[in-house]
Amino acid sequence: MSLIKTDALVLKVGDYSESTRLVTLLTPDHGRLRALAKGVRRIRSRDRGALEPFSRVHVTLYLKDPSGLGTLRESAILSTPSALRSDYHRWLLASLVFEVLDRATLPATDLHTLFDLVCAYLDELNATPRPVEATLAVLAALLEWHGFRPDFTCCGVCGGGEPFAGFRVDKCSVVCGRCAGGSHFLSLPPGTLKAFEHLASAGIRGLESLRLSGLQLDQICSLLVALLQYHLEITLTTARMLHV
Template identity: 35%
Template structure:
């Protein structure tokens, strides 16, 4: 057993006994982990009432060498996720981030870039009216970091560069767009125009500033939403439960 320190987002909290809780965290240094917080239901104690869903905390835990739960010994609150009153779009987007991290990350698989993206997304939800675009940004970074990001540069059929002025299909099982010459009926859950492909490249870029300058049209956003939803559902093996609340 070893004692570890990190910063983490709380993805799930479950009551375990009259005084304790089981907490699932996505930590910056260790990835996703599950830990028993003894005394976690008490108002006073080593957790200082910090064990709230989507709270960001500095945590200390004892990592077990067996298949049993880790032991969370301290949690110091950094910030809570606090959507504006009655801002359901922000609230549901936060829950969606938690659902994706729970479903698409592995235990003890460190992903600091993804952790930073999740923390930034929650802040963006609280501070911006562009919740839908910030949600897409997080989904694409997540897909990129787990190696499931579709190719928005070249055709998944022939490998040719995707040129401006065209409309492309999407081949979900091959993870990429399809040029007009390679398109078949089974490849097309929807049409993706060249401007949408360019927006997707900006949204999924490692440069965190590109996407902030985007002003997608209603049509472009609809095309992006359909493609990203199709991809996330394919990778998860099911449609995410929170999607129906995102609007």
């Protein structure tokens, strides 16, 4: 049994029994951990406020083995994005990102880059007037972190150049008009493809100059969800509730 003290993001909280909650945490050094938090449903528990999704916490927990279920001993809140508590749309956007983190296969160690990325996203989401753009940018960054970088340079089928007719989800690439079609093809106008390229390369804090229509945001969101589901082999239920 090992004692772990670490910063963590609360990915998910569920009921385990009458007085115990099952908490899923994302940690920089120990991957994704699940731990039982006993007694937190009692009103007087001092930990209760810290154990909400999207909170950044410092925890102490016992772990029998790295793949097993830990027991949470202490937790203290470091930050919580307050705007998400009162803004359902921002809450849904963050829920989609956290669903990806909860479902995708992650390595057991060294998630520092990913952890820092998600912390920066939550800070941005809490304050930005463009929560959808920030969310699409972080979803593109998550896709790239998993090794799937969207290719906008040439047709993913024949290698030809512009104009491109859309995107092939399985190739993670734009495709030309001659190669358009098939079950993995999404027809997208050039303006949307350019906007997606900008989003995928700008990062979550490089979006000030980007002006996208509601239709473009919707098209890019659908494409990113399709790419994440296909390449990470996951199903994202939050995406069905979200109308960006």
